[in-house]
Amino acid sequence: MPSDDGELEPVRIPDPHLEEIEASVRRLVEQSAQQAQQLDHIASAPAPSGSPFAAFGMPGLGGSPAAAPPEPRPILELDGEEREDEVDALSDWVDDFLLPVYGAEVTTAAPWCLQWQEHDDVVAWLHALWLAYQQHKDPEAGLSGLFVWHRDFLTHAVAAIRAPGGPLSACMTSPDRPAHRLLPGPPPSVRSETAATADDAGTAEPGEPTP
Secondary structure, three states, rough: OEEOOEEEEEOOOHHHHHHHHHHHHHHHHHHHHHHHHHHHHHOOOOOOOOOOOHHHOOHHHHOOOOOOOOOOOOOOOOOOOHHHHHHHHHHHHHHHHHHHHHHHOEOOOOOOOOOHHHHHHHHHHHHHHHHHHHHOOHHOOOOOOOHHHHHHHHHHHHHHOOOOOOOOOOEEEOOOOOOOOOOOOOOOHHHHHHHHHHHHHHOOOOOOOOO
């Protein structure tokens, strides 16, 4: 209440009320300390595998960022078991999806080979087509992703693989006549042969005739 000279006098709280307020303040301080300890513990713990942040590509509280998936490599650069596993996975996709849906009839104008895994160029084409399919079916590719895959990848790859004069032209041209033959590639270029001849001439002993 204001005094006679207009100044406010301090409010005096009875002793029992003062003790209750002090007890309440102590409890609040203790609760704050406990909550701080809990937050420190959560922050130092590794993120659980089912963290809700994983769906957004973010680590959980205190967890390290998730490792980025390995970049795809051309299948012809793989060796040994790594390549065998990739060819097996590719074969599953070709047999279970590509051929049943897009495998047109085998004719002289559209040959095929039941042993296409032995044609390196065909393997490379189909593997690139498979990688593009995985990319364009992803939701991030948008609603037109698979249309782009059909237009820019599928049509071109199948036309190159099954062309009448393509890599399978010496293989099966009729389902009743299975065949498989690897076509020989071109010989080394003239430039390579010239370089090899020059190297041989450079290593010849003085006075020896060069071939």
